[in-house]
Amino acid sequence: MGTGDEEYDYLFKVVLIGDSGVGKSNLLARFTRNEFNLESKSTIGVEFATRSIKVNKKIIKAQIWDTAGQERYRAITSAYYRGAVGALLVYDIAKQLTYQNVERWLSELRDHADQNIVIMLVGNKSDLRHLRAVPADEATAFAEANNLSFIETSALDSTNVETAFENILTEIHRKVSARQMDSMDGDEIDKVCMKPIRIDATTANTNDSAAFQIKQFCCNASA
Amino acid sequence: MRLDIGKMGDHVQKYASDNDMNLKNSFWKKNIRNLPGRASPKKESKSVSSSASTSFDDFQESVSDAWEIEAEDEILRISARECANSAHPPASSCYRNRFPYDVKISKRVAHSAAVNVINNHKASIEEIHKSKNYSNSDLQGESSSQTYKESRHTENRINFSNSEVDTNKLTKFQVLLESNLLQLEDLKKLSWSGVPVEVRPMTWRLLAGYLPTSSERRQQALDRKRIDYANLVKQYYDTDKDEVYKDTYRQIHIDIPRMSTPLFQQTTVQEMFERILFIWAIRHPASGYVQGMNDLVTPFYVVFLQEYLPIGTNIEKLDVSSISKKNRDSLEADSFWCLSKFLDGIQDNYIFAQLGIQYKVNQLKELIQRIDGTLHGHLMKHGIDYLQFSFRWMNNLLTRELPLRCSIRLWDTYLAESDCFATFQLYVCAAFLLHWRQELLEEKDFQGLMIMLQNLQTQNWTDTDISLLVAEAYRLKFTFADAPNHLTTKR
Numbered sequence: 147m148g149t150g151d152e153e154y155d156y157l158f159k160v161v162l163i164g165d166s167g168v169g170k171s172n173l174l175a176r177f178t179r180n181e182f183n184l185e186s187k188s189t190i191g192v193e194f195a196t197r198s199i200k201v202n203k204k205i206i207k208a209q210i211w212d213t214a215g216q217e218r219y220r221a222i223t224s225a226y227y228r229g230a231v232g233a234l235l236v237y238d239i240a241k242q243l244t245y246q247n248v249e250r251w252l253s254e255l256r257d258h259a260d261q262n263i264v265i266m267l268v269g270n271k272s273d274l275r276h277l278r279a280v281p282a283d284e285a286t287a288f289a290e291a292n293n294l295s296f297i298e299t300s301a302l303d304s305t306n307v308e309t310a311f312e313n314i315l316t317e318i319h320r321k322v323s324a325r326q327m328d329s330m331d332g333d334e335i336d337k338v339c340m341k342p343i344r345i346d347a348t349t350a351n352t353n354d355s356a357a358f359q360i361k362q363f364c365c366n367a368s369a
Numbered sequence: 370m371r372l373d374i375g376k377m378g379d380h381v382q383k384y385a386s387d388n389d390m391n392l393k394n395s396f397w398k399k400n401i402r403n404l405p406g407r408a409s410p411k412k413e414s415k416s417v418s419s420s421a422s423t424s425f426d427d428f429q430e431s432v433s434d435a436w437e438i439e440a441e442d443e444i445l446r447i448s449a450r451e452c453a454n455s456a457h458p459p460a461s462s463c464y465r466n467r468f469p470y471d472v473k474i475s476k477r478v479a480h481s482a483a484v485n486v487i488n489n490h491k492a493s494i495e496e497i498h499k500s501k502n503y504s505n506s507d508l509q510g511e512s513s514s515q516t517y518k519e520s521r522h523t524e525n526r527i528n529f530s531n532s533e534v535d536t537n538k539l540t541k542f543q544v545l546l547e548s549n550l551l552q553l554e555d556l557k558k559l560s561w562s563g564v565p566v567e568v569r570p571m572t573w574r575l576l577a578g579y580l581p582t583s584s585e586r587r588q589q590a591l592d593r594k595r596i597d598y599a600n601l602v603k604q605y606y607d608t609d610k611d612e613v614y615k616d617t618y619r620q621i622h623i624d625i626p627r628m629s630t631p632l633f634q635q636t637t638v639q640e641m642f643e644r645i646l647f648i649w650a651i652r653h654p655a656s657g658y659v660q661g662m663n664d665l666v667t668p669f670y671v672v673f674l675q676e677y678l679p680i681g682t683n684i685e686k687l688d689v690s691s692i693s694k695k696n697r698d699s700l701e702a703d704s705f706w707c708l709s710k711f712l713d714g715i716q717d718n719y720i721f722a723q724l725g726i727q728y729k730v731n732q733l734k735e736l737i738q739r740i741d742g743t744l745h746g747h748l749m750k751h752g753i754d755y756l757q758f759s760f761r762w763m764n765n766l767l768t769r770e771l772p773l774r775c776s777i778r779l780w781d782t783y784l785a786e787s788d789c790f791a792t793f794q795l796y797v798c799a800a801f802l803l804h805w806r807q808e809l810l811e812e813k814d815f816q817g818l819m820i821m822l823q824n825l826q827t828q829n830w831t832d833t834d835i836s837l838l839v840a841e842a843y844r845l846k847f848t849f850a851d852a853p854n855h856l857t858t859k860r
């Protein structure tokens with residue numbers, strides 16, 4: 147099975163979390179395959195997909211882990227937060243409870259994810275206007291207070307799906323570049339130029355699965 | 370009595386069914402510990418190594434001469450292909466690689482174990498000769514697209530046709546099922562290699578331990594159980610749901626509408642599933658409902674549904690509410706009780722943190738490491754974690770990886786495995802992974818491997834593929850479960 151787009155400058159691991167049924171798998175399907183399915187089965191454990199996009203002239207490959215929403219799977223799925231540099235925390239705008247649970251998901255992330263993880267709050271199913279249970283400005287205020295970015299999407303009619311992923315990947319890219327600049331003083335630049343930088347220490351055991359891997363950063367920059 | 374296995378396998382039709390059964394009985398009784406469906410009782414304990422050689426020796430003694438006498442080409446060809454299918458190295462090198470330290474398990478014994486299983490599965494193996502998939506490897510290029518279309522066509526249709534199953538076998542089942550006092554062991558032996566569609570509902574009820582073996586008490590028990598279930602529905606479902614169960618109900622309610630195919634989109638069907646799962650969850654508070662359990666109801670539901678339909682009905686086009694209320698209630702009750710019995714053996718899969726599954730995933734990893742270091746190394750090198758792909762295999766008992774008709778065939782074997790199918794499933798998962806060995810080795814990065822492992826292409830699989838899979842699983846279990854340095858002895 148060809149995986150295509152092998153060339154990339156950055157590889158970012160992103161997780162999709164949130165209550166069961168909010169539409170995580172469909173957001174992923176929409177973003178990676180442009181598909182939507184009303185009868186998509188529940189996710190068991192985790193599922194994986196990738197897509198590369200261009201941000202600031204750099205090719206960013208997003209390695210996206212879709213997790214199962216049910217509480218029972220938490221023990222399994224939280225293992226996948228490790229090494230993630232971004233998280234899309236999804237709720238369903240038509241289901242108040244899934245929004246209330248956002249707090250719990252945030253604390254899950256605090257417990258299991260890298261502290262620098264970029265989090266985006268996503269209110270999905272924006273097409274269900276007539277059923278809206280969570281006002282957009284309430285979620286905006288909550289996101290601001292908690293230092294998260296926020297967007298409403300619809301996996302069904304595609305609204306904002308592309309934008310949501312683009313935004314979070316751009317944000318991650320910005321953060322990574324800044325951190326990289328910070329750490330580059332004098333001699334260190336040479337070292338960085340020699341090999342890819344791995345910012346995440348926990349999963350950096352193989353080339354492929356390293357979550358936070360930056361290829362050719364300096365070489366490209368100096369070219 | 371000496372048993373000629375080679376002959377038995379090849380000329381199975383020539384034996385009168387009674388006679389044949391006797392032969393099988395005497396064979397199996399002698400090697401009771403190696404019966405498919407029954408793990409060696411000492412397998413999990415630390416004293417394994419000492420007992421291992423005994424059971425292998427027993428087995429060897431009972432089969433070795435038969436093996437020498439009748440080494441039919443055909444059988445060899447099948448087992449060789451089976452080896453090739455699961456992409457093992459040639460036998461001569463593979464056993465040496467696998468047992469660098471152990472000389473007791475000869476190639477011949479391990480091989481004869483596989484052949485023995487396959488012989489016992491003669492009925493389904495015969496299908497190979499008919500199947501286009503297997504007829505000729507060099508035909509594949511041309512015929513595969515055709516085969517694909519054909520199976521696409523039947524994909525959502527439960528195979529009612531009996532063409533794949535020996536009618537002789539059906540007769541044996543009927544004789545057994547009609548006997549006054551059924552020997553459950555006989556039924557298990559017969560069922561392990563697949564149950565004919567006509568007798569599957571009754572056979573499954575018996576295998577699951579839902580119905581008594583005494584034929585005269587059966588109807589009475591069935592009636593009582595169905596009433597019991599109706600009472601459970603009244604007690605738990607029709608009344609106001611307790612606050613603590615609201616979460617359970619909500620989760621079930623999120624999952625059920627996501628079951629695909631038209632049959633499961635019918636409100637009548639979804640309500641039946643909801644009741645079955647909700648009541649099961651309430652009665653099993655340690656685990657409760659876990660996502661994916663709905664997939665475990667499906668095989669039971671579909672098999673019992675068949676009882677109320679003429680053979681050959683396309684169930685995907687069926688309107689279930691056209692079946693009488695009484696029959697629907699029976700169908701629901703039977704599905705519930707059989708599911709309950711079935712899940713009893715694997716409850717630790719679904720408790721908090723799903724420790725049972727985590728443990729089995731580890732066992733799978735250790736097993737593959739021992740069986741096929743190359744594949745294991747390949748997966749490790751690319752950062753694949755067994756949990757990432759096999760969690761779902763274990764949680765859903767492969768139902769997500771296989772077409773429904775294949776899951777049903779696989780469950781014939783699982784049910785015939787009784788209390789030990791949890792163990793056997795580990796070997797089925799191992800055989801399943803090894804089946805894709807070649808394709809996996811060709812993937813050169815994490816992403817390619819993960820995507821392949823999540824989408825293993827089984828949509829063309831038939832009963833034959835499952836028969837080969839379980840035969841391979843049986844061989845692996847036989848070869849590795851009792852071997853020195855058994856995976857569980859490491860802990």
Ligand SMILES: Nc1nc2c(ncn2[C@@H]2O[C@H](COP(=O)(O)OP(=O)(O)OP(=O)(O)O)[C@@H](O)[C@H]2O)c(=O)[nH]1
Binds near residue numbers: 300
């Ligand atoms: N109207 C509408 N329905 C959606 C949207 N996204 C998903 N759905 C539906 O919501 C249901 C749940 O979607 P999934 O993507 O399976 O939800 P999930 O978050 O992955 O759920 P788990 O795997 O159980 O954690 C499905 O029936 C989808 O078709 C959306 O944007 N609009």
Ligand SMILES: [Mg+2]
Binds near residue numbers: 215
């Ligand atoms: Mg999902």
